[in-house]
Amino acid sequence: MPLITYREALNQALSEEIARDSNVVLMGEEVAQFKGSYKVSEGMLENFGSDRIIDTPISEAAFSGLGIGAAMMGMRPVVEFMFWSFCYVAFDQIFNNAASVRYMSGGLINVPIVFRGPANGGTNVGATHSHTPENFAANTPGLKVICPATPADAKGMMKSAIRDNDPVCVMENTILYNLQGDVPEDNDLLVPLGKARLAMEGNDISIIAHGRSVHTAMEVAETLSEKHNVSAEVLDLRSIRPLDVDAIIETVRKTNRVLLVDENKPFCGVGAQISFLIQDRAFDYLDAPIKRVSAIDAPQAYSKVLENYQIPNHDRVLKKALEIL
Amino acid sequence: MEGLYHDTDLEKSKEEISSIQNESIEGDEVRSFSETPINKSLDSEERVRLFSQMMRIRRFEERSLRAYQQGHIGGFLHLYIGQEAVAVGAVSVMSEDDHVITAYRDHGHALAVGMNMDECMAELLGKKTGCSKGKGGSMHFFAPDKNFWGGHGIVGGQTPLGLGIAYALKYKGTKGACLCFMGDGATNQGPFYESLNLASLWGLPVIYVIENNGYSMGTAESRHSAGEPLARRGEVFDVNWSVHHGHDLYEVRAAVHDALTLARTESKPSVLEIITYRYRGHSVADPDQTYRSKEEIEEYKKSKDPISLYKDILIKEECLTEELAQKIDQSAKEEADASAEFALASPNPDPSELMDDIYWETDNPTDRRSEGTMFFECPET
Numbered sequence: 001m002p003l004i005t006y007r008e009a010l011n012q013a014l015s016e017e018i019a020r021d022s023n024v025v026l027m028g029e030e031v032a033q034f035k036g037s038y039k040v041s042e043g044m045l046e047n048f049g050s051d052r053i054i055d056t057p058i059s060e061a062a063f064s065g066l067g068i069g070a071a072m073m074g075m076r077p078v079v080e081f082m083f084w085s086f087c088y089v090a091f092d093q094i095f096n097n098a099a100s101v102r103y104m105s106g107g108l109i110n111v112p113i114v115f116r117g118p119a120n121g122g123t124n125v126g127a128t129h130s131h132t133p134e135n136f137a138a139n140t141p142g143l144k145v146i147c148p149a150t151p152a153d154a155k156g157m158m159k160s161a162i163r164d165n166d167p168v169c170v171m172e173n174t175i176l177y178n179l180q181g182d183v184p185e186d187n188d189l190l191v192p193l194g195k196a197r198l199a200m201e202g203n204d205i206s207i208i209a210h211g212r213s214v215h216t217a218m219e220v221a222e223t224l225s226e227k228h229n230v231s232a233e234v235l236d237l238r239s240i241r242p243l244d245v246d247a248i249i250e251t252v253r254k255t256n257r258v259l260l261v262d263e264n265k266p267f268c269g270v271g272a273q274i275s276f277l278i279q280d281r282a283f284d285y286l287d288a289p290i291k292r293v294s295a296i297d298a299p300q301a302y303s304k305v306l307e308n309y310q311i312p313n314h315d316r317v318l319k320k321a322l323e324i325l
Numbered sequence: 326m327e328g329l330y331h332d333t334d335l336e337k338s339k340e341e342i343s344s345i346q347n348e349s350i351e352g353d354e355v356r357s358f359s360e361t362p363i364n365k366s367l368d369s370e371e372r373v374r375l376f377s378q379m380m381r382i383r384r385f386e387e388r389s390l391r392a393y394q395q396g397h398i399g400g401f402l403h404l405y406i407g408q409e410a411v412a413v414g415a416v417s418v419m420s421e422d423d424h425v426i427t428a429y430r431d432h433g434h435a436l437a438v439g440m441n442m443d444e445c446m447a448e449l450l451g452k453k454t455g456c457s458k459g460k461g462g463s464m465h466f467f468a469p470d471k472n473f474w475g476g477h478g479i480v481g482g483q484t485p486l487g488l489g490i491a492y493a494l495k496y497k498g499t500k501g502a503c504l505c506f507m508g509d510g511a512t513n514q515g516p517f518y519e520s521l522n523l524a525s526l527w528g529l530p531v532i533y534v535i536e537n538n539g540y541s542m543g544t545a546e547s548r549h550s551a552g553e554p555l556a557r558r559g560e561v562f563d564v565n566w567s568v569h570h571g572h573d574l575y576e577v578r579a580a581v582h583d584a585l586t587l588a589r590t591e592s593k594p595s596v597l598e599i600i601t602y603r604y605r606g607h608s609v610a611d612p613d614q615t616y617r618s619k620e621e622i623e624e625y626k627k628s629k630d631p632i633s634l635y636k637d638i639l640i641k642e643e644c645l646t647e648e649l650a651q652k653i654d655q656s657a658k659e660e661a662d663a664s665a666e667f668a669l670a671s672p673n674p675d676p677s678e679l680m681d682d683i684y685w686e687t688d689n690p691t692d693r694r695s696e697g698t699m700f701f702e703c704p705e706t
Contacts, residue, residue: 062519069489107682194697
């Protein structure tokens with residue numbers, strides 16, 4: 001199986017789907033000539049031409065809405081946000097129009113669009129460029145939200161998202177773009193949305209995470225195993241909405257202790273919803289309170305030192321895990 | 326029309342237009358749009374049908390107002406009364422490849438594209454038989470089978486969607502265009518300008534039809550907009566623009582026809598500002614008297630009512646008699662009354678239907694490819 005980066009995996013997914021379906025186009029700021037701000041679309045302009053790989057002006061509201069209008073007409077646009085943080089100037093388009101047109105039309109109109117781009121902190125770019133809006137999107141019926149953590153998922157879930165008939169928000173991570181992993185060479189590699197991945201099997205504690213936090217959770221699980229004789233299970237959610245509730249409940253029933261880790265800010269973050277679900281469905285299986293490590297509840301700090309402390313890191317996660325063991 | 330800001334301003338805007346475009350429209354008052362080819366080609370029956378459509382919209386809305394006052398309709402009810410010639414005139418020159426999208430004052434456009442009164446009235450009453458099964462309401466009518474893409478509640482929010490419809494038409498090589506209706510208030514929303522830039526840059530066949538009724542909610546144009554006329558805002562993007570009288574059905578038809586032709590033949594966008602007037606409040610529950618006078622409304626009704634004016638034209642053209650006009654009016658009233666009866670007698674949607682129409686996937690469970698839980702609070706079964 002070829003070893004490729006998360007970035008190359010996305011590029012493959014986009015290229016294969018564009019080649020497969022003439023309704024698929026990629027548009028966004030700097031996606032064509034510039035090859036993508038993070039080089040995700042490298043080579044695609046040359047391969048598919050400017051009708052399919054489309055540079056837009058810096059007008060998120062207009063090109064998001066344009067994509068939605070085109071999707072209503074049967075196209076399958078992939079709209080890139082250079083950062084998901086920039087979706088805030090297109091909020092009305094995504095959260096009113098993409099999410100609600102199907103409902104408000106009584107099911108007459110579909111919006112098969114993909115909004116994608118990185119949504120993460122940890123890159124030292126300050127509060128305006130470090131948002132993780134997966135909880136906003138998941139809070140909006142009509143939208144789907146996925147946060148692939150590995151190259152294989154980046155490819156398989158992106159392909160599923162493009163073929164999906166509903167609007168899907170794909171939240172990537174700039175820090176993961178260079179991550180390498182085995183990715184099958186398969187034009188139909190489709191990882192279903194809403195299916196969690198058991199990243200590590202264990203018996204003593206369940207660490208439930210998504211996005212880059214999955215990798216932090218894995219490192220902590222290694223430490224727990226090596227230094228504390230603790231067998232941790234790591235569940236990678238992959239998808240926030242739909243959510244693999246069964247997999248969450250299953251791991252809780254198995255280990256009876258839960259630590260939730262994600263980069264969201266804590267208030268009404270993804271972890272808050274999962275915590276509710278666990279106490280609602282598996283209360284009797286818990287041997288300890290559910291604990292959570294989220295981003296520290298301040299606007300994202302610029303200083304590298306501060307930000308490294310702010311987002312879930314190995315030491316904060318380990319400390320919290322030990323509290324409930 | 327002294328004291329009627331809205332009209333005096335049109336006179337002013339005309340001067341500006343002639344100086345900018347070096348093309349006088351001063352002759353408009355005497356120029357008869359009935360002589361333009363698109364209007365000349367109308368036969369008598371078609372002319373009467375346009376009258377009938379305007380009449381149906383007005384009587385439908387008057388009946389919906391009564392239903393609102395009787396407590397059968399909740400929320401907002403943004404009536405189109407006074408503006409009928411704009412939607413009817415514009416839609417009447419569309420081809421089958423052309424599409425329409427509009428804002429929340431959408432009943433007129435919906436009926437003009439051919440939606441029926443029953444489904445519209447039932448939607449206003451939140452009934453299961455409504456065009457959106459009671460899930461959209463007054464502001465969110467849709468009929469994609471009639472190329473009608475809504476019905477959008479957020480001011481200006483539909484302007485990028487109209488752009489996207491035009492983009493898809495061009496991408497697919499369809500010789501159609503998108504008429505994107507908006508109010509004067511929407512011209513002050515940022516996405517409109519982002520859209521104008523893209524429309525011009527990419528040569529997209531979208532026509533922004535500004536239905537300037539003089540007020541963005543309760544704020545008069547003089548208090549909400551600098552740099553009139555509003556259509557001139559297309560100028561900096563090299564978008565063709567012009568200003569027209571919305572009380573003249575033939576003029577609306579001629580203007581929209583020209584813009585559609587430009588869109589179809591050269592794939593170029595336009596901004597058309599159509600000066601019109603609404604007789605009712607922004608929504609029916611809003612007070613009128615805080616920002617305009619009764620006299621102003623009465624004056625407009627007396628001298629610029631699009632239906633009365635068109636009726637006079639048709640009588641002069643010998644297409645219509647007073648008697649036939651009354652018959653058409655009576656028939657529109659009866660149709661509106663029947664739609665209210667239909668809506669009242671229709672069942673309410675069931676709480677179980679709350680979860681339908683959200684995702685394609687959950688509506689098509691046998692074809693579902695995703696897994697996991699999609700909804701986190703559902704009606705109890």
